[in-house]
Amino acid sequence: MGDIAVVGGGVIGLTCALRLAEAGHRVEVVADRAPGDTVSAVAGGLxxxxxxxxxxxxxxxxRESLDRFAELAAMPxxxxxxxxxxVLHRADDPDLAWTAVVPDCRAARPDELPEGVASGVVCSVPVVDTAAYLGWLAARCARVGVAFRRAHVVRPADLPQPTVVVAAGLASGVLVGDPTLExxxxxxxxxxxPGLTRWVVDDDNPAGMAYAIPRGHDVVCGGTADRGxxxxxxDPDVERAVLDRVVxxxxxxxxxxxxxxxxxxxxxxxxxxxDRVTVAGQALVSCYGHGGSGVTLSWGCAADVVGLAGP
Incomplete structure (x- = not known):
């Protein structure tokens, strides 16, 4: 199969590289930082x-990612x-579209709701310790023959591969001339x-979004969504406010x-x-702009990338 370069070493880039290699492609991941130093490593992993x-x-x-993570959760x-x-809801008409792909959702009981919260959804979903998971992904990629090169890519055209997958998160906009990323x-x-296993998400908190996600040895507490x-x-003041909301x-x-x-x-x-476009004979497959859903969408998007990459 033709050579493919994947630009980006976060959860999207590594998952794309793994799926492409498993499909028979020769794949090289080119990134200017290690997986543990990417934005993916900061994510709470829910x-x-x-x-x-x-x-x-x-x-x-x-949905596709949920199914794959269900399999991975059985692997220690x-x-x-x-x-x-x-998931707590303070509005009377919350968006529950996401529950359509989660098999065991139920309405929260009144005794499960904090004061001032109108409703909630209780469910079981994957929680990913991103540091451990990125290490597992990178090792799995290496085992199926993916090569890794540390380099800063200025233009996809500088790479020798005939197909380039742009999966570099926020840096993708510069690589493909997309001004819409922010x-x-x-x-x-x-x-x-301290022994917690149950997570909580309170995005509608009037004091600011709040979540607590127990993983293995730690609990990720957040957070903020400061657009632009x-x-x-x-910021220590932000941290104090986050902890007040979480506690x-x-x-x-x-x-x-x-x-x-x-x-x-x-x-x-x-x-x-x-999507896929061709520029000066080189195929560019874009896979970026996942917002706060990189982990959540990774396996499903990677499957589409394999289809776009072609034989």
């Missing part, structure tokens, strides 16, 4: 469609867990896990030690770009 469109395609990609080395949790800043703080903000410096939802986290902190820039555009 399967949940967020800041991604169009709705019908997002649900299709999310992947960093994938299957965990029950609750950063949405997210800041998280990771606390030592491109700074990645840690109000999960009192067991009060006073728990901080393990680590992180800031990342979600790559957001009006819709996920997943």
């Amino acid at each position: 399967w949940f469609p967020y800041l991604a469109a169009p709705a019908d395609a997002v649900l299709r990609w999310a 080395t992947t960093g994938v867990f299957w965990r029950e949790g609750i 950063p949405v800043r997210g800041q998280v703080v990771r606390l030592a896990n 903000e491109s700074g990645t410096a840690h 109000a939802l999960v009192p067991e986290l009060r006073g728990v030690p901080v393990v680590s902190r992180a800031v990342g820039l979600r790559p957001v555009r009006p819709s996920v770009r997943l």
